[in-house]
Amino acid sequence: MSDDEPRKDAAGPAASDILGAALGGAARRAGLDPGQSASTGHIVWHAMGGWRGILESVLPTLVFVLVWTITVDPQTHQGDLWLAVGLSVGLAVVFTAVRLIMRSPASAAIGGLVATGAAAALALWTGRAAxxxxxxxxxxxxxxxxxxxSALVGWPLIGxxxxxxxxxxxxxxxxxxxxRVFFWLTIAWAALFAARLAVELPLFLTDQVTALGTLKLIMGLPLFAPMVAVTWLAVRGLYPKAGADVSEPSSPSGQ
Structure with missing residues (x-):
């Protein structure tokens, strides 16, 4: 990316406003608003959805991997796909129902349920757990x-x-x-998704279900959380007035 003057694109501003509103609205709903007076630890925790969000994100995949691995036949190298899928989708249904019953925001849980159900349906249709x-x-x-x-064309999505x-x-x-900061932040997020794909795709192609599911979990929230923290700190550094009244906790757990 060049550090020259920004490009003048008549169609750019209008399209960028629409896209920026969509992305910014999604970030705000996820709790990632740089205008908030909150510690980095609080923002990261909120972005992950707290304990409930973590469980909703991790448990369906974890249960699928565990059930498949435990039921694998040493001779056929095949596990009980129906049981693994059934328990995984069942958990997603329970999480969604709990949110609806408690009248708490359920959009993330419903989205997770739809994604889990669609993935399960595809696996059952093909008969391939991967x-x-x-x-x-x-x-x-x-x-x-x-x-x-977006970064390469000069309109980084983070910006x-x-x-x-x-x-x-x-x-x-x-x-x-x-x-420059928005360019590199966007590149960093792109690299995270690329790294996941680079690691998981070969396992998918070679049908290594247990390894694939395990690495999916390892490269999920454990990598997402520090990326959120880095992004938050970088953005707050660009807009210091928005975070001027923020006091970081002295405990390492809040960092």
Whole structure:
């Protein structure tokens, strides 16, 4: 990316405003609003959804992997796909029902249920357990590609989202420092999705279900959380007034 003056694209600002509003709105709903007066630890925890969000994200995949691994026949190398899928989808249904009963925001749980159900249906249709993870692979590829392209063409998606959240619009493109930071943040997120794809795709193609599911979990929240923290700190550094009243806790657990 060049540090020259931002490109003048008549169609860009209008499209960027729409995209920035969509991305910024999604970030705000996830608790990632740089205008908030909150510690980094609080923001990361909120972005993961707290204990409930972590369980909703991890347990269905964990149960699928455990059940499949435990029931694998040493001769056929096949596990009980129906049982693994049934328990995984069942957990997603329970999580969604609990949110609906408690009248708490259920959009994330419903989205997770739809994704889990679609992946399970595909695996049952093909009879191949590894296909339970194919939607995740497609998602990583799509997100990574979109982020990379946006950075390379000079309209990094992180910048569009932050610009909308901070009422900065696309004015940040006239600031060389902001452009550079948003470029590298977007590249970093693209690299995260690319790394997941690079590690998981060979396992998917070779039908290594247990390893695939395990690495999916390892490269999920454990990598997502520090990326959120880095992004939050970098953005707050660009907009210090928004975080001027924020006091970080002295305990390492809050970092």
């Amino acid at each position: 296909d339970n993870f194919i939607l995740g692979l497609v998602t990583n590829g799509a997100y990574g590609t979109a982020l990379l392209i 569009l989202a932050v610009g909308w959240l901070m009422n900065d619009g696309t004015a940040w493109r006239a600031d060389r420092r902001k452009r």
